[in-house]
Amino acid sequence: MTSGNNGASTPEDDDPFGYLYADGQANGAQPPSGGGGYGYPGSVNRTRAVGQRQYGQPAPTQQQTAAYGQVPQQQGAYGQPSAHYAAPETFPGGGAPTTPQQPTRGGGGGGRSGGPNTKGLLIGAIAVVAAVVIGIGVAIMGGDDSDNKASGDSTPTTSTSQSAQPSTSSAASASAALPKTDAKDLQLGGGATTASDVKGAKSDGGTYVTGFNNVGASITWTVDLQKAGSYRLYVQYSIPAVDANATLTVNGKPNQQPLGMKNFIKSSDTDLAKNWQSTWAPVTLTKGTNTLTLSCGQGNQCNALIDQLWVQ
Structure with missing residues (x-):
């Protein structure tokens, strides 16, 4: 059409x-x-x-x-x-279209017309990271504590046992290395002699030194040491519930204090068989041969039986 x-x-x-x-x-x-x-x-x-x-x-x-x-x-x-x-x-109000205005971001104290709050997001992110770091730290610490607890029952015991054994062995070795003597092996003088009538003596055969309560009586022990130093001289004795003492001479030099043989057990029984006990005095010894002498001098109370001497 x-x-x-x-x-x-x-x-x-x-x-x-x-x-x-x-x-x-x-x-x-x-x-x-x-x-x-x-x-x-x-x-x-x-x-x-x-x-x-x-x-x-x-x-x-x-x-x-x-x-x-x-x-x-x-x-x-x-x-x-x-x-x-x-x-x-x-x-009215028309005209060429203008470029859209970008939303403005709010300031610190006022409101905002649009856009994300980047400051708030940053604070939130920092808080999350801090929480994760703290959690990891706690977990690590907790893990270490649990490991210690799990192994704590056995490890300290093992360590103690290992450290104690050498100490015991060392002490035993030291004790074994340091000399000890019985009454029968001592050099006697001034009327001192040996006997075994009173029971309770610890020396071999129950032998002890008697007659020591006379002025001039003496007991001499010659001992060899591998190391010089300060030691203790121990003496095993028995008294009739009355204090006694003796002069101690080390390598020809008398000690300033006498060896005290007191009634440490506080016994009131005069039976010598019930009053065996021990005492000690400090001594300075040299490496090699040392001479130790117990004597009953003027002013000493020497009524005692002596059965053993040892250095420690």
Whole structure:
């Protein structure tokens, strides 16, 4: 179908929008106005404006639509802008579109218009890292404590046992290395002699030195040492519940203090068999041979039985 009137006066052969085209306008097509025809001259006036009827909606008012058979007056000729059209920039407040403004970030004390709070996120991240570090530290500490507890029952015992054994062995070796003698092996003088009648003596065969309570009586012990130093001279004795003492001479030099043989057990029984006990005096010995002498001198109380001597 071409624009214009082809002779048929039916809606099927008519182009209701012919006035919109240049060839239609050349053939006399005009936009509808008043009660005149629609489209080409002699066309059937049976059309409606597009969008006039809306099904399921209330009928539009006269102000909203044009009269039956007419199109809105604002539509102009082809190629001409509508009288009611205006560019957006011509309206109040219009104009060329501007670049959207970026949301501003709030300051420290005021509000904010948009954007994430990076300061708050940073603080949160630092708190999380700190919590993780503390947790790891606690776990490590806890793990160390648990390991110590798990092995603590055995390790200290083993360490103590290992350290104690050498000490015991060393003490035993030292005791074994340091000399000890019985009454029968001593050199006696000044009327001192040996006997075994009184029970309780610890020397071999129960032998002890008697007759020591006479002035001039003496007991001499020659001892060899591998190391010089300060030692203690121990003496095993028995007294009739009365204190006794003797002069101690080391390598020919008398000690300033006599060897005290006191009643340390606080016995009141004069039975010598019940009063065996020991005493000691400090001595300084040299490496090699040393001579130790107990003697009953003037002013000494020497009523005692002696059965053993040893250095410690």
